[in-house]
Amino acid sequence: MEKEAAKGIRRNKAQTKQRFLDAIEQILITKGVAALKVNDIAKVAGLDKKLIYKYFGGTEQLMDEYIRTKDFWSNVKGEKVPDAITDGGHAFVEDMLLSQFDYVAKDKAFQKLLLWRLTEQRESLKKLTDAQEANGETLLQSITDPHFGGQSTQFRSIMAVLIAGTYYLDLYAAVNGSVFCGIDLQAEQGRNEIRKALSFLLQSTYKNL
Amino acid sequence: MEKEAAKGIRRNKAQTKQRFLDAIEQILITKGVAALKVNDIAKVAGLDKKLIYKYFGGTEQLMDEYIRTKDFWSNVKGEKVPDAITDGGHAFVEDMLLSQFDYVAKDKAFQKLLLWRLTEQRESLKKLTDAQEANGETLLQSITDPHFGGQSTQFRSIMAVLIAGTYYLDLYAAVNGSVFCGIDLQAEQGRNEIRKALSFLLQSTYKNL
DNA sequence: TATTAAAGTCACCAAGTGGTGACTAATATA
């Protein structure tokens, strides 16, 4: 019983597993976490739910595998650390912050993941969080900590506020009337105001901290 | 059939309705929105679910009434606008921001409401949002707009980022390992760093904008 | 005290939920 190495044949375990993972994402995006039920997942995947138990062990494990296998780093990947940093990472951090603001706005699945993480404790989500933290820690240590020295913790707190701010605003914009503090978060003009605010706050930090 | 004016008697419609509303809050706090099911609500309230349909029309309406009747303004109420403002509202806004940061951390029910609002579109939640916006608008127009003049929109964007930041950090702290950007959001020390960050960013805004 | 309206209970239903055992169908190898 050799594997067929996933050709486009009728019966293919790997392909079928992927179909379920795709179904998860589709439902997540369109209906949210609460709609992730076995019967519906199978319906969307166009396959029998029995296979979910056979291949993943159950819905929970399927969801975990989705979280584990989804690539959330495409936005960060492009951000290679420049060779020489002369501004304490100002330009780099600003770019990261702004592109994150745009990335989260676009990736509906990632939005749901953020929300999911605020709603439920789940090992696979915790893993994702830890990975994000570890990734950030590396950047902070290599780029900004040296520049801010004794104030590095204060800088981290500021970054926490700014990043948290972009997350919340993107999540808020996706659901509500989207006007927050009088700023229309769905309009390009409003989003530009937020970008300017982020840049301003970061600039002030680099100047005054 | 006169009303008994809600004495502590055995059969009392008003009291019974309140019991259901209390049950909603309890479940919301302990298990989250997803756990708001008719049978469970009735069980927690210690009454028959039929009464939910009789008195409210159904679970949906009961939830709506909970959202409508809960007082979310206790944190803002204390914040009476001072008579004379000479600092462009700096002290007032700072106090508002910091006390909001603490209020949201404490009120578990409000946290769930914030989350709910990011998860689902619901008329009663929209109403709550609109009320918040209207309230904020009044403050912005009377206090900060005059001070910032042509930059008032930019100031609003900054406030949006800062408020959104406190919301997200409080929500995040309530669920996860609670370390965000290397800051421990459950430890008093970490929360103090965030407070300092908020104050610093606001101060910079008042100085440099 | 008898009557009546409302408060509250209970048994029951239909639809949806997660989950499984027994089956059929395809396919790799002996």
Add this chain to the structure above:
DNA sequence: TATATTAGTCACCACTTGGTGACTTTAATA
């Protein structure tokens, strides 16, 4: 080609879900 193995289907189960009609119990008032 025969056979074992795995992919995939299907019918079915027990339980939970939202929801209701028929009932009993309380208590205000004629």
